[in-house]
Amino acid sequence: MAFKLEREKTKTTPYILIDEEKGFMRFEGESYLEDVVGFFMEVNEWLEKYLATDCAELTFECAMEYFNSSTTKQLYNIMRAMDANASDKKMVINWIVADEDDDMLIECGEDYQEDMENLEFNIIIGNK
């Protein structure tokens, strides 16, 4: 059975969707004042197992609006894990910024993008 996870967002934790069958993951919302390491644990455990399978393909849509600095690190770790597998597997990250004036989010996406070596990283501005 392909793994599926859907977690509703709260004021301080993001909406998370993982659909292994479609090779798709999406985050939305905000992340702060939480034990973020604990919160992303399930995602990281699944990701590690999934990326180790031969046929893994993953599109990660990150449409978060605000997150704290510890979340920045968690997102980075997820992206690096994808990037490490991107030489022989299709790995795509879509960094979605709804507000075209949101320099904080745009710069953050650019910084992630610069650190990725193999995967396709798209910054999509002004589109929900």
Next chain:
Amino acid sequence: MVLNMREYTDRFKDLNISIYYNGPLWDDGIKGIAEMVKTSLASDDLSSGASKAIFSVFVEQTTNMIMHSAEKELYTQLDTEEVSTGMLALGHKGNTYFIQTGNAIKSSSAEYVKQKIDHLNTLDKKELRQYQKEKMRSENDNPDSKGAGLGLIEIARRVTAPIEYTLEPIDENMTYFTLYVEIAQEVKE
């Protein structure tokens, strides 16, 4: 004894402080204050970038206090039992917002905090962005910290004047740490 609370209120008004809190700090407990800060910023005439920057500084500094305050209270009903204490004040004078916090830290960490802030104050915005990126790649260099070590850098990136602070010894084990930061509001276009 009944305190004359009006004197305190007037004093905060004189200091342009609109939100003030002093007491226990833990993640779930502070969410209500975060919501209050967010709502209050949203009702001010701020660009979305400015209010996000101010909120980000508030979140990072509150998290720093939760993680590093050396003064604890016992709350047996919480999983962690020991809860950090500290104070925070937020306000604005004209178009300049400020956040001020105070909490005790271990005296053994005082030198680390001093060096870290002094260093951040020497960097310009571009250098801070680069520094944050480097730190994101590496593990936290502060052995006392459970966090990602990015909070103060994030604060330094968002403020519009150098970070001000004082470190005042309480006794041989504890030092009182006061932090003051300003974010000048961007003019709405």
